[in-house]
Amino acid sequence: MRILLVEDERSLAKEIHDFLQSEHHVLDEVSTKKAASENLAVNSYDFVLLDLGLPDGDGLDLLKEVNRYQENASVIILTARTEVGDKLLGFESGADDYLSKPFSLLELKARMQAILRRKSGWKKDMIQLAGFEIHLNEPLISFEGQEIKLTKKEYILLQFMLINKNRVLNRFQLAEHLWGDHLDDDYQSNYIDVHVKNIRKKLGAFGPVDWLETVRGLGYKVIA
Amino acid sequence: MKLFHKLLVFNLLGKGIFLLVFLMLSPYLLSQLIIDNTDEELLAKKEEVVKLIQKAGIENFISNENPEQGFGSYNILKEEYILLQAVPADFEIAEEISSEKRIIEEEEISYRVVADVIEIAGSRYLLEIGRSLNTIEKIEALFFQIAMGILFLFLAFSFLLDSAISKRIMAPFNKIIQSKISRINEPQEFHDKSIQSTTKEFELLDNAISEMMKRIQRSFNQERIFISHASHELKTPISVLQSKLEAIFRDENLNSYQSEKLMDMQDTLQKMKKSVNALLLISKVNNAQFLKSETVDLKMVVEGVVEDWAEIAEEKGLQLRIGEIDPFTYSDTNLSLCQMMLQNALSNAVKYVETGGVISLSGTKSGDRYEVVIENDGAGIDDTLIEQVKNGLVFLKDVSKEKSGFGLQIMYKVALFLGVALEIGSQNGKTRVCFSFPVKV
Numbered sequence: 001m002r003i004l005l006v007e008d009e010r011s012l013a014k015e016i017h018d019f020l021q022s023e024h025h026v027l028d029e030v031s032t033k034k035a036a037s038e039n040l041a042v043n044s045y046d047f048v049l050l051d052l053g054l055p056d057g058d059g060l061d062l063l064k065e066v067n068r069y070q071e072n073a074s075v076i077i078l079t080a081r082t083e084v085g086d087k088l089l090g091f092e093s094g095a096d097d098y099l100s101k102p103f104s105l106l107e108l109k110a111r112m113q114a115i116l117r118r119k120s121g122w123k124k125d126m127i128q129l130a131g132f133e134i135h136l137n138e139p140l141i142s143f144e145g146q147e148i149k150l151t152k153k154e155y156i157l158l159q160f161m162l163i164n165k166n167r168v169l170n171r172f173q174l175a176e177h178l179w180g181d182h183l184d185d186d187y188q189s190n191y192i193d194v195h196v197k198n199i200r201k202k203l204g205a206f207g208p209v210d211w212l213e214t215v216r217g218l219g220y221k222v223i224a
Numbered sequence: 225m226k227l228f229h230k231l232l233v234f235n236l237l238g239k240g241i242f243l244l245v246f247l248m249l250s251p252y253l254l255s256q257l258i259i260d261n262t263d264e265e266l267l268a269k270k271e272e273v274v275k276l277i278q279k280a281g282i283e284n285f286i287s288n289e290n291p292e293q294g295f296g297s298y299n300i301l302k303e304e305y306i307l308l309q310a311v312p313a314d315f316e317i318a319e320e321i322s323s324e325k326r327i328i329e330e331e332e333i334s335y336r337v338v339a340d341v342i343e344i345a346g347s348r349y350l351l352e353i354g355r356s357l358n359t360i361e362k363i364e365a366l367f368f369q370i371a372m373g374i375l376f377l378f379l380a381f382s383f384l385l386d387s388a389i390s391k392r393i394m395a396p397f398n399k400i401i402q403s404k405i406s407r408i409n410e411p412q413e414f415h416d417k418s419i420q421s422t423t424k425e426f427e428l429l430d431n432a433i434s435e436m437m438k439r440i441q442r443s444f445n446q447e448r449i450f451i452s453h454a455s456h457e458l459k460t461p462i463s464v465l466q467s468k469l470e471a472i473f474r475d476e477n478l479n480s481y482q483s484e485k486l487m488d489m490q491d492t493l494q495k496m497k498k499s500v501n502a503l504l505l506i507s508k509v510n511n512a513q514f515l516k517s518e519t520v521d522l523k524m525v526v527e528g529v530v531e532d533w534a535e536i537a538e539e540k541g542l543q544l545r546i547g548e549i550d551p552f553t554y555s556d557t558n559l560s561l562c563q564m565m566l567q568n569a570l571s572n573a574v575k576y577v578e579t580g581g582v583i584s585l586s587g588t589k590s591g592d593r594y595e596v597v598i599e600n601d602g603a604g605i606d607d608t609l610i611e612q613v614k615n616g617l618v619f620l621k622d623v624s625k626e627k628s629g630f631g632l633q634i635m636y637k638v639a640l641f642l643g644v645a646l647e648i649g650s651q652n653g654k655t656r657v658c659f660s661f662p663v664k665v
Binding site for chain 2: 009011012015016018019022053079080081088100101102103104105106151152153167168170172173191194195197198217218
């Protein structure tokens with residue numbers, strides 16, 4: 001996919017750039033509104049990752065240009081701003097998602113995939129793994145046609161791990177995906193373990209779950 | 225009590241007191257007035273009678289043959305009488321008016337009597353003219369009734385008039401209170417528009433409130449901008465650090481020592497991130513930066529929170545007892561804050577109750593409130609400390625559990641912002657957290 005990254009914080013832009021490149025995406029990276037306008041007018045993008053606080057103006061203004069030049073592009077706003085008005089204005093102006101800084105790059109990846117799934121059509125997106133069928137667009141998991149009951153949180157957790165398969169996810173990343181920004185202090189270390197344990201227990205009743213690995217001292221990984 | 229009603233009651237009371245005083249004094253005053261008037265009439269009649277005697281001659285009243293037999297006359301109802309009788313030359317009385325009793329046809333009647341000695345043709349006569357006090361009392365009663373009628377009519381009329389006038393005079397005041405205070409839940413909702421009034425004091429009040437609200441609004445806006453900038457300045461470097469750490473984690477050649485150190489760094493970064501988020505959240509709630517435009521199905525929220533925590537509680541060996549949860553919708557609120565508030569309460573209970581403990585949860589409607597109650601048999605928090613947290617004076621930092629202590633304060637701030645009364649108390653080894661939602665009509 002071709003992605004335009006509009007971010008004036010060079011260090012952060014570099015990390016996002018490296019991460020998305022490692023995910024085999026083609027990235028154009030700009031740090032000003034003017035440069036972003038030029039790129040939007042000339043190139044065709046699948047995604048625009050847009051920071052709002054740019055040195056030469058408000059990133060929200062760029063959304064109009066995205067709508068004008070990039071009909072098929074999806075926009076994710078990346079911002080450290082906290083005002084509700086910005087968020088609403090962003091959605092009203094056509095943004096597809098809104099990711100508050102600081103965010104995990106894996107969370108960014110999950111959001112991008114969710115947008116792609118949403119745009120490409122529902123229901124068909126399903127991962128098959130060791131006899132399990134995990135639907136990515138609805139809270140449904142089954143084993144050889146038998147539906148397995150998971151709680152909402154367990155399902156979200158499993159889905160996040162599947163999207164980031166073959167990658168170690170530490171408890172902080174998992175907790176952040178589950179609870180967002182405003183979580184309480186210390187539950188991530190213990191309670192993610194409880195959720196994973198329950199997922200294993202519930203799925204284990206149907207088939208082997210050795211594809212869900214614990215990486216000692218770090219977190220969890222889905223091998224697929 | 226509304227000022228308008230107060231004014232009406234005070235006006236009515238003032239007039240009522242006036243009426244009461246009049247009621248108490250009026251018998252005496254009326255009686256005095258009528259007696260004075262009667263006395264004047266009796267004196268005038270005496271002059272008239274004297275003139276009549278002088279004109280007609282005394283012999284038409286007292287015969288020369290029997291001068292000792294006086295003249296007496298009274299009307300048919302004995303309301304008035306006249307008496308003329310010869311008296312010796314040395315008989316002296318000054319003209320006097322008094323209330324006396326007279327027997328007429330064996331009937332004793334009280335009269336107001338004017339008596340004087342008159343001299344006609346060298347002879348002296350005692351002249352007495354009397355008017356029945358019964359008549360005077362009847363006139364008195366009649367006057368009293370008329371006065372009372374007029375007074376009551378006056379009272380009723382003046383009440384209606386006061387009510388209409390007060391309403392009109394108070395209209396700008398009510399408008400000021402409603403549009404500039406009562407209906408303003410957050411400073412952002414205030415719009416400066418003068419309320420028209422011809423009353424100087426109301427104009428001053430309107431201006432003073434507008435100025436005050438504008439100052440609060442300015443201060444809120446400044447704080448909002450500050451929070452936005454602070455948020456950007458704090459979160460961007462954290463974001464950079466986080467992404468750099470994640471980049472290092474992606475390196476598959478890391479040894480366990482490096483991984484461990486990186487996890488420590490991420491742990492610290494995570495704590496910093498949470499503290500920044502918590503502080504910004506508290507500031508944002510204080511600054512009313514969340515929209516309250518959603519209608520929340522509280523039963524669903526409570527059940528969702530329970531679903532999230534039930535298995536964690538079970539894993540810890542706690543009994544989570546779910547009581548009755550009545551359906552209830554809470555309007556003009558914020559769903560995520562509502563969830564956060566209830567979740568904080570339940571997660572705290574799960575954290576602090578020892579294994580084998582019991583947590584019970586219920587949501588019931590009680591009068592004009594809907595109460596979500598979370599009770600547990602864990603160690604409670606001292607009331608004084610809770611009061612300090614409530615007032616934003618302290619954070620309940622728990623070093624042993626590596627807790628920053630923002631949770632309780634966030635719960636209080638959010639509850640206040642959402643208009644939910646929050647009570648936390650510990651009694652008989654039980655801690656009770658009660659969220660009391662007003663039932664909006």
